[in-house]
Amino acid sequence: MTRSPEDKTFTVGLWLLLVSVPLGLTLEALHALKVQVYLASALRRELWTLAHAHGNLLGILCLVLASIATRCWPDAGARAFVLRYLRLAAILMPLGFFAGGVLNYEGDPSYGIVLVPIGALFLVIALLRAVLTRSRSDASA
Amino acid sequence: MTLSSHLPMRLLAILAMAAAPVTVVLALGYCHDPVEHESERALIHRQDDYVGSAACASCHPDQHASWARTFHRTMTQRAEPQNVVGAFDGRSVELFGQRARPHRDGARFLLDLPTAGDGVRTAEVALAVGSRRYQQYFEKIERPDGECFQRLPLLWHVGAQRWMHLNGVFLEPDDDNWSKHASIWNENCIFCHNTGARPGIVDLTTRADPSRRAYDSHVGELGIACEACHGPGGAHARAQQDPLARYAAHQQGVATDIVHPGKLDHERSTALCGQCHGQRLPSPHERIAAWLQTGPTFRPGNRLVEHVEPLSRDTPSLTEDHPTLFADRFWGDGTARLTAYELQGVTQSPCYARGQLACSSCHVMHGGDPRGMIEDELRGDRACTQCHAAIGNDVAAHTKHAVGSTGSQCLDCHMPRTVFGILSIHRSHRIEVPDPRRDGEAGRPHACTLCHADRTLAWSAQAMDRWWGGGKGRYQAPAQRPDGVALDVPDALASLLAGDAVQRAVYADALGQAGVAVATRDGAALRVALIATLFDAYPSIRYLAAQSLSRLEAEAPAPMRAAIAAFDHTAPAAVREAHSHTLFQEFAAHAAPRFGAASSPIVRADFTPAMDVIVALLNKQSGRVIAIGE
Numbered sequence: 001m002t003r004s005p006e007d008k009t010f011t012v013g014l015w016l017l018l019v020s021v022p023l024g025l026t027l028e029a030l031h032a033l034k035v036q037v038y039l040a041s042a043l044r045r046e047l048w049t050l051a052h053a054h055g056n057l058l059g060i061l062c063l064v065l066a067s068i069a070t071r072c073w074p075d076a077g078a079r080a081f082v083l084r085y086l087r088l089a090a091i092l093m094p095l096g097f098f099a100g101g102v103l104n105y106e107g108d109p110s111y112g113i114v115l116v117p118i119g120a121l122f123l124v125i126a127l128l129r130a131v132l133t134r135s136r137s138d139a140s141a
Numbered sequence: 142m143t144l145s146s147h148l149p150m151r152l153l154a155i156l157a158m159a160a161a162p163v164t165v166v167l168a169l170g171y172c173h174d175p176v177e178h179e180s181e182r183a184l185i186h187r188q189d190d191y192v193g194s195a196a197c198a199s200c201h202p203d204q205h206a207s208w209a210r211t212f213h214r215t216m217t218q219r220a221e222p223q224n225v226v227g228a229f230d231g232r233s234v235e236l237f238g239q240r241a242r243p244h245r246d247g248a249r250f251l252l253d254l255p256t257a258g259d260g261v262r263t264a265e266v267a268l269a270v271g272s273r274r275y276q277q278y279f280e281k282i283e284r285p286d287g288e289c290f291q292r293l294p295l296l297w298h299v300g301a302q303r304w305m306h307l308n309g310v311f312l313e314p315d316d317d318n319w320s321k322h323a324s325i326w327n328e329n330c331i332f333c334h335n336t337g338a339r340p341g342i343v344d345l346t347t348r349a350d351p352s353r354r355a356y357d358s359h360v361g362e363l364g365i366a367c368e369a370c371h372g373p374g375g376a377h378a379r380a381q382q383d384p385l386a387r388y389a390a391h392q393q394g395v396a397t398d399i400v401h402p403g404k405l406d407h408e409r410s411t412a413l414c415g416q417c418h419g420q421r422l423p424s425p426h427e428r429i430a431a432w433l434q435t436g437p438t439f440r441p442g443n444r445l446v447e448h449v450e451p452l453s454r455d456t457p458s459l460t461e462d463h464p465t466l467f468a469d470r471f472w473g474d475g476t477a478r479l480t481a482y483e484l485q486g487v488t489q490s491p492c493y494a495r496g497q498l499a500c501s502s503c504h505v506m507h508g509g510d511p512r513g514m515i516e517d518e519l520r521g522d523r524a525c526t527q528c529h530a531a532i533g534n535d536v537a538a539h540t541k542h543a544v545g546s547t548g549s550q551c552l553d554c555h556m557p558r559t560v561f562g563i564l565s566i567h568r569s570h571r572i573e574v575p576d577p578r579r580d581g582e583a584g585r586p587h588a589c590t591l592c593h594a595d596r597t598l599a600w601s602a603q604a605m606d607r608w609w610g611g612g613k614g615r616y617q618a619p620a621q622r623p624d625g626v627a628l629d630v631p632d633a634l635a636s637l638l639a640g641d642a643v644q645r646a647v648y649a650d651a652l653g654q655a656g657v658a659v660a661t662r663d664g665a666a667l668r669v670a671l672i673a674t675l676f677d678a679y680p681s682i683r684y685l686a687a688q689s690l691s692r693l694e695a696e697a698p699a700p701m702r703a704a705i706a707a708f709d710h711t712a713p714a715a716v717r718e719a720h721s722h723t724l725f726q727e728f729a730a731h732a733a734p735r736f737g738a739a740s741s742p743i744v745r746a747d748f749t750p751a752m753d754v755i756v757a758l759l760n761k762q763s764g765r766v767i768a769i770g771e
Contacts, residue, residue, distance in 0.1 A: 019161050020161070022158045023161035026162040026165045033383075036199055037172050039199030040174065040176050040199045098164075098168075101172075
């Protein structure tokens, strides 16, 4: 049985939250325990905090858009397109931020950071298509 | 649905929740650790519980940032592009008749230096010491049992933005030996320009032969870092990893496993700075050998006098070749006259002896302008009036000088500029009341005549007695001067021309200060005296005199200004002397409309120098050579 784009996006949102919320707890624990290898690198702290924040916010965005997609974008093709790129962005961006802080050296993130602009591009594409499709729907109504 | 059909999903959910913590832990195992990275670099040790400032930064980011702005942090640095301030631009510089060429090869800093027989060798800079007023450079030298760092002969003067030779910046007569100051970092600078120094002389028996000395030197951190004042931080860092311990410490108000300078009494607080800003010997002296291997034993929170003996005028010299080695560093009454003796000055002050004065009464490590490390609200008179509030309420009533004038500023009378540092004169840290008799008989610059350069000490004694002595003879003129100059010669002129090297340096600088031009009636005499000082045998005194002349003559006719700017204190003697004679002529040619009638015994009516009087004063110089490095 083929799952609908809304169903897939909702599931991705849930899983993203399931990973990102414990990540936040973990980062707090690193602060509490003064884990030097984390705290002494300002860049790592920033990147992992961004990974936590993007994971949560994009997870919530997935849940919200999956819930209202059918009502907002009647065109199934456009809806599938928007949600596919949203899912990709929601996975790539937090992953990129996290990976960027793993093998970073002083002021520069590791190569994993390249996933972030790719994910951001997907997010922009998804939002652009969503806005354009919505505008056409409004015009034809 | 049965429970078993849910199980894989539940497992997946649990695995998802565990994914982040597990991945973080695994990732941290592979991560670059800045603290560990620093501890593994050359020269660094983590013995004696030193952990380095990066370990402090994770919990104290603001304090780390405020410290990182200071020149203490940059006191010793590796020769890396972001640390080197000198112009290694490939242009040759000629100093004392020889040429050197600082240049770069990518990230390497190189110095082409002359060798015996007109050869040239290239030295690669390994360490840079200093960054505020000047930066000195050291090359690494390999020896059979280890490596050491030897000082190169040129330094970069930050204020002047030019290269200078070490022979021309210390207080010593001209010397043709271009490599005279090739001292070893491992047994000199390491102690006070780093944190947690361990010089590690491998075999003390080789000390007699400098070419065989070998070192296994390490420091807790290059430069003056957190642990220099707070003590080794290992125990504190370990204990404070426990959040319960941290909150317990917060409840108590202070952690007991680290030194908080603000909680120390004024003696122990002053000792933190005094461990370096107070030249000293290990106490007892037998500890010297241990120092040269494992470093100083003083730790923050200790009483300094239980570890060291601060040098004084009476400290016996360590060498028969130089019996006045330590005495030269003090005025005749025991007041320090060099920088890095601030501890001696402070502890001799009544504010310390009878009050609670500490270095931290005026200075801060984590705020204010890094130049001087004083908060804005404690600049100027406020440093004193925070305690002496009644004087602050009516400054002019106390100073008898116009409010805002130089003579009305607390520091100019009670902490006058009488201390020689490298090519600059600093404030004395012995806070006290000027006394013309004491100062004159000790051969020590007197606060009043540092401004009133055309006045005698007898004049100062009369004025002081009238104003602050109630006319009861509390302030007296000296019975005689150490240099034997007649007491009716203005003190500044006598000290500048007939004093010893430190006196001459102090007055060479003083005569160019803004207050002197206002307080002194005969401006022509100031200029003639300073031009005469350009003949001095000490290059650093010539430099100070030229700087003062330049300030005084900022508005002079163009030929005079050009002649002053062209004076090179490191040029060959014949060139310098010809240049100085030209300056005398230029001055005389343009002086009449500027100064009216000359009234000083050292200036003739036509504004040419009264060489007979000047030479008579110069002949009063004792001839005793003073040679003071740092």
